[in-house]
Amino acid sequence: MIRVTTTAVPHPAAVLFDMDGTLVDSEKLWDVALQELAAVYGGVLSAAARRAIIGTSMADAMRILHDDLGQPHRDPQASAAWIDARILELFRTGLRWRPGALALLRAVRTAGIPTALVTSSGRPLVEVALDTLGRDSFDVVVCGDEVDAAKPHPEPYLTAARLLGVPIGRCVAIEDSPTGVASALASGAAVLAVPAEVPLGPLDGVHQLDSLTSADLELLAALLGEPPVDA
Incomplete structure (x- = not known):
């Protein structure tokens, strides 16, 4: 302690x-990463889902994203790894x-x-x-x-x-x-x-x-x- x-x-x-x-x-940087992943999956993250993600854990965020795209079968760990890698890049260059x-x-x-x-x-x-x-x-x-x-x-x-x-x-x-x-x-x-x-x-x-x-x-x-x- x-x-x-x-x-x-x-x-x-x-x-x-x-x-x-x-x-x-940093939320704007999360916007970039989340929308880019949605595009990789062939969709667009809705504004309502984006608002729901703010402040949540990564596991909950990926569940919300997958459900919003109508792709609940997606592997949350794989999605989280993609987001982690991308957001690390964004944080190194754009944090204010x-x-x-x-x-x-x-x-x-x-x-x-x-x-x-x-x-x-x-x-x-x-x-x-x-x-x-x-x-x-x-x-x-x-x-x-x-x-x-x-x-x-x-x-x-x-x-x-x-x-x-x-x-x-x-x-x-x-x-x-x-x-x-x-x-x-x-x-x-x-x-x-x-x-x-x-x-x-x-x-x-x-x-x-x-x-x-x-x-x-x-x-x-x-x-x-x-x-x-x-x-």
Whole structure:
């Protein structure tokens, strides 16, 4: 277990960041890979299926893609391998930060607040993304292929809190998709949602922003109902 301590611990106890669509503008790259695979299979991925895929595990994504194309017989592992190879190429050349994400991450780190990256993406892809995100930006990284139950199950966020040694109820999770928000809410974390590709309707217990450019440490503390402690 990794425990992160500081001489003056600010609120929240930790900030748990989703990756795709939250920190980096990678969903457009997933669009490219998914549509290219659909074309290889002789079809076109529908907009509804694409929205349903956002935030899901690779296994669920391939099932949705195959069903949408009317080809449920396709081998999900073979499709996943194709997507993995293509998205790795795209991540190496086209990964960009979401507005305000880098500034907020730096502010959290400067304040000494523990951080975790909690993503549905697999470890090989995350390792490439960390070249952009920074390997020192997170105390813990929880990948989709390293948990028994992926988002929307709460396990990824509960795992991050456990590894950090902090109570999940004192954490703020930052998400963009309905699947990720459901996972964070079910875990018991306070949730900040910044919708990217899929709009979110009003949700009890979820604070929504159009962009992380308006998020700061004061807001994160307010989500837990307490003022920040000076570091």
